Amino acid sequence: MSTIKSLDDLSRIREEVLEKHKAKAAAGQIEVIVGMGTCGIAAGARDTMKAIQEDIQNNHRVGIIVKEAGCIGLCEKEPIVQVVIGDRPVVNYGKVTPGVARQILADHVAGGKIVKNHVIIL
Amino acid sequence: MKTFRSMVLVSSDPISMKRGAQDVFDRLQAEIKAYGLDEEVSLAMIGDVGRHDALPLVIVYPEAAVYGPVNAEDIHLLVDEHLYKGRIAVDLQASNRELSGKIAWLNTRKGTLPAEQRIVLRRAGIIDPTNIEDYILHDGYTALGKALTESTPIQVIDEIKKSGLRGRGGAGFPTGTKWGFVAKEKSVKKYVICNADESEPGTFKDRLILEGDPHSIIEALALAAYAVGADEGYVYIRGEYTLAQERLKLAILQAKEMGFLGQNIFGTAFNFDLHVHSGAGAYICGEETALLESIEGKRGQPRTRPPFPTTHGLFGKPTLVNNVETLANVPPILLNGATWYRSFGTPSSPGTKVYTILGNVNVTGLIEVPMGITLREVIAIYAKGMKGGENFKMAQTGGSSGSIIPASLQDTPMDFDSFGKAGVALGSGALLICNEDTCVVDLAKVLLNFFRTESCGKCFPCRIGTQRAWEMLDAIASGRATLKTLDQLMDLSVNLYNLSNCGLGQTAGTPIKDILTYFRAEVEAHIRLGVCPAGVCNTKEAVH
Numbered sequence: 001m002s003t004i005k006s007l008d009d010l011s012r013i014r015e016e017v018l019e020k021h022k023a024k025a026a027a028g029q030i031e032v033i034v035g036m037g038t039c040g041i042a043a044g045a046r047d048t049m050k051a052i053q054e055d056i057q058n059n060h061r062v063g064i065i066v067k068e069a070g071c072i073g074l075c076e077k078e079p080i081v082q083v084v085i086g087d088r089p090v091v092n093y094g095k096v097t098p099g100v101a102r103q104i105l106a107d108h109v110a111g112g113k114i115v116k117n118h119v120i121i122l
Numbered sequence: 123m124k125t126f127r128s129m130v131l132v133s134s135d136p137i138s139m140k141r142g143a144q145d146v147f148d149r150l151q152a153e154i155k156a157y158g159l160d161e162e163v164s165l166a167m168i169g170d171v172g173r174h175d176a177l178p179l180v181i182v183y184p185e186a187a188v189y190g191p192v193n194a195e196d197i198h199l200l201v202d203e204h205l206y207k208g209r210i211a212v213d214l215q216a217s218n219r220e221l222s223g224k225i226a227w228l229n230t231r232k233g234t235l236p237a238e239q240r241i242v243l244r245r246a247g248i249i250d251p252t253n254i255e256d257y258i259l260h261d262g263y264t265a266l267g268k269a270l271t272e273s274t275p276i277q278v279i280d281e282i283k284k285s286g287l288r289g290r291g292g293a294g295f296p297t298g299t300k301w302g303f304v305a306k307e308k309s310v311k312k313y314v315i316c317n318a319d320e321s322e323p324g325t326f327k328d329r330l331i332l333e334g335d336p337h338s339i340i341e342a343l344a345l346a347a348y349a350v351g352a353d354e355g356y357v358y359i360r361g362e363y364t365l366a367q368e369r370l371k372l373a374i375l376q377a378k379e380m381g382f383l384g385q386n387i388f389g390t391a392f393n394f395d396l397h398v399h400s401g402a403g404a405y406i407c408g409e410e411t412a413l414l415e416s417i418e419g420k421r422g423q424p425r426t427r428p429p430f431p432t433t434h435g436l437f438g439k440p441t442l443v444n445n446v447e448t449l450a451n452v453p454p455i456l457l458n459g460a461t462w463y464r465s466f467g468t469p470s471s472p473g474t475k476v477y478t479i480l481g482n483v484n485v486t487g488l489i490e491v492p493m494g495i496t497l498r499e500v501i502a503i504y505a506k507g508m509k510g511g512e513n514f515k516m517a518q519t520g521g522s523s524g525s526i527i528p529a530s531l532q533d534t535p536m537d538f539d540s541f542g543k544a545g546v547a548l549g550s551g552a553l554l555i556c557n558e559d560t561c562v563v564d565l566a567k568v569l570l571n572f573f574r575t576e577s578c579g580k581c582f583p584c585r586i587g588t589q590r591a592w593e594m595l596d597a598i599a600s601g602r603a604t605l606k607t608l609d610q611l612m613d614l615s616v617n618l619y620n621l622s623n624c625g626l627g628q629t630a631g632t633p634i635k636d637i638l639t640y641f642r643a644e645v646e647a648h649i650r651l652g653v654c655p656a657g658v659c660n661t662k663e664a665v666h
Contacts, residue, residue: 003381005389007267010258017259035247037333038365039326070334072247073488080247 028086030064030109034096035080037071043078044097051098052081055105064109077120083108094120127162128205130154131181131530133190134167135543138178142194143167146178149197157206164643176216181530188533190216239466241474242450243490246334251369254376257337263382265453266341269348270388278349279305282452284460286472291317291408291445292520292550293625294471294538297452300442303432304350307440312352314343314442315417315435316449318359318366319401319408322521323572324552327476328446330488332359332366335450336373340383340396342449345456347394350442354395358413361401371398405576409624410443412578423580424624447476447551467493471537475548481517481555482509494540497532501555512557516640520549522569523629526562526636547632561658562641563648566633567595573630584627587618591634598645601652601661608645612638 004010034040034049049068056064074080077094081101084090091114093104100118107113132138132147147167154160176190180200187210189200196214203211249256257263269278283298304312316339320328332339343355359367374396377383385393399417401407407416411425414436435441451473455463464472471493480486483505491500497517501507508514517527525546527534534544541548556565574588594611597603615631615638622628637645644655652661 003379004263004267005381005386007264007271007388010263010267010388013255014258017255021259033250037247037330038363039330041365067250068252069249070246070251071330071488072334073243073330073490075487076485 025087029084030086031067031082031084032064032105032109033067033069033082033084035071035078035082036068039071039075040078040080043075045079047098048079048081048096048101051101052105055102059105059110061105061110074120080120085109085112092120093118128164128182129530130163130165130205131179132165132167133177133179133181135177141178141191143178145194146180146192146197149194150180150201153197153201154205157201159201159205163205179216187211188216189214238490239474239492240490241454241463241466242331242338242447242476243334243488244454245338246330249335251334251336252372254337254373254380257335261457262337263341265456266344266348266382267388269345269456270390270392275305275349275351278345278456281456281460282349285455285463286460286470287448287451287455287463288471288538289445290447290451290475290551292523292548294548297444297448300432300444301346301349303430304352304440304442307433309440311354311437312347312350312440312442313436314347314350314352314355315410315413315444316343316355316357316446317408317410317413317443318357318363318446319413320360320363320446320550321401321405321408322523322550322552324478324480324554325521325550326478327488327551329360329363329366330476331446331450332363333369336366336370337377338450338453339370339446340373340377342452343396344382344387344394345452346442346444346449348392350440352442353393354397356397356399356417356436358399358401358407358417360408361403367398367400374398404578405572406578406624406626409626411624413443414441423578424626426623445550468535468537468540470539475536476551478552479505479555480552482512482557482560483507483555484509493537494535496535497527497553500536500553501532505555508555508557510557512559514555515558515560516556516562518554518556518565518569518633519552520547521552522572523547523625523632524549524552525632526565526640528636528640530640546636547629559656559658561599561654561656562637562644563595563599563654564656564658566637567592567599569633570595570630573626577626577630581621581623581627583618583621584623584630587614587622587627588630590614591618591630595634598648599654599659599661601648601659603649605646605649607649608638608642 034045036045079096081093081096104115107115132143134143150165154163178192179190180192181188182204200211200214245260249260279298279301287297288294318328347355383396404422406412407422409424410431412422416422431441431443433440467473474490474492476490478488485506489504514529519525527546531544534540570592574592577584577588579585591614594607611634615634618631619628647653647655648661654661
């Protein structure tokens with residue numbers, strides 16, 4: 001990415017990123033975001049992350065971007081996983097063990113059916 | 123010791139006294155005696171609880187009923203209804219006025235997370251901290267760009283001053299004023315430092331900001347550097363925060379690549395370079411002058427002040443040291459303006475505060491709410507009440523350097539001024555909520571054990587005082603103490619405060635002062651009866 005030399009440069013880059021995000025959303029891009037702060041990791045977010053990556057590989061799921069984020073401060077519900085499918089509303093899951101993560105990938109990401117009993121409303 | 127079923131507190135601040143609090147107290151005493159309840163009900167005076175609209179106040183525990191304004195004539199009814207018949211005297215209750223300045227927003231809450239007011243945490247957990255694009259998309263670096271191209275350093279400082287932002291590290295010093303001190307120093311070299319040595323037990327707000335939104339600290343430091351005329355900065359991160367360090371280092375690399383750090387930022391003459399310095403596990407290095415010593419490569423011990431870091435700081439140069447949370451407030455203030463920021467919180471402490479909630483509550487975690495919320499609200503709304511429906515006994519604020527807040531102060535708005543008036547401290551934002559199974563002596567002992575091991579040993583009041591205080595508390599807990607010990611302990615806490623060189627020793631006496639002020643009866647029970655009312659301490663270790 002180019003160096004920023006003025007406010008205009010900054011807004012241009014913001015526009016570019018925004019366009020990129022919009023294009024992804026319109027194309028039905030799937031994002032799975034795992035809360036990976038120290039607290040999330042302590043609650044097992046690394047295992048969850050590993051399970052998600054393995055599941056994607058084993059079941060040959062394509063077009064899924066797995067990202068990490070910081071913590072949102074809801075320690076009771078860690079590990080927290082967010083699923084974004086295109087421009088549909090974001091779904092947050094709490095206490096996502098590796099097993100729950102696999103269920104989310106199979107039911108929600110692949111099947112389009114939200115795993116209701118693990119949803120948390122932020 | 124007598125066990126009391128009820129505790130009655132009368133406010134005794136100057137306004138209450140003027141309005142007849144002493145009469146109220148005397149009448150209460152007489153009425154309680156007349157009803158033959160003086161063996162069951164304890165009566166005491168308390169300081170300012172922040173309800174200036176209804177003084178004098180009478181608060182009755184364990185129900186925590188707040189009555190006010192109370193006249194001497196009302197006392198008969200109050201005692202008859204509440205203390206004798208055991209029902210709340212509704213007619214005398216203080217109006218259920220909003221206890222804190224801004225609370226209407228609570229009604230807007232939905233879902234499991236009540237509506238918070240997130241300013242410094244607005245991006246944490248939302249954006250990818252390893253991706254600078256995400257930060258830019260969420261208004262990142264816009265405040266810096268605007269300030270550099272459209273404002274002078276003086277204007278930036280004025281805006282911060284107008285916003286009323288106060289340091290979030292614990293002391294609450296006005297940030298704009300501090301910036302002004304550094305800015306007016308004439309020096310070719312100046313430094314800005316972010317104090318991320320968050321070592322207060324139970325506090326993890328800074329870690330969350332650094333892990334979730336590292337670029338906001340880079341942007342804020344660049345803004346601070348521009349305002350005070352510095353060209354180099356350090357982030358002093360606690361050694362245990364490896365993930366935060368990793369993410370910040372990565373963020374610095376990305377910022378350098380895109381020209382937010384380095385030479386001629388935003389095409390202006392402003393240059394700024396940033397380093398990450400890891401702490402090595404010493405609590406004392408969170409004290410700003412010890413932190414400076416540590417960066418200089420010396421043993422982490424506080425300096426004698428004056429001179430203050432604003433004039434003689436890192437390597438003898440004027441230096442600005444700000445806490446992570448303080449800095450995280452800077453970009454939003456400059457982006458949205460001081461007036462916007464002042465719409466949150468209370469007039470004396472605008473903005474929000476990040477609290478970490480832990481202890482005997484149903485939901486622990488981290489919240490960001492406006493300044494001026496009360497402890498009762500935090501426990502009821504965010505912590506979802508006490509675990510197992512137990513009674514709230516006290517809270518310990520600010521890791522170890524805060525105060526012990528008794529239940530009688532749970533309606534005091536949590537902002538710097540209200541807490542200051544009530545004689546307690548906000549600290550760094552940890553709220554350790556304790557139920558009645560917690561022994562105050564044991565709690566103070568744990569805190570003093572922390573202080574005695576973390577004292578750097580430079581000045582003797584702290585080095586020896588914290589050790590002796592711990593020994594005395596240990597003696598009380600194990601039944602070896604006499605009543606004289608309590609006087610000595612109180613004396614020691616005053617000396618710790620007055621004679622210590624830095625904040626560590628000065629605050630080490632606070633828990634002692636607090637337990638002897640608010641929980642004297644419980645402490646004395648250990649000595650007079652050889653019993654720990656909470657059933658925690660083993661007072662039978664020694665024979666009387």
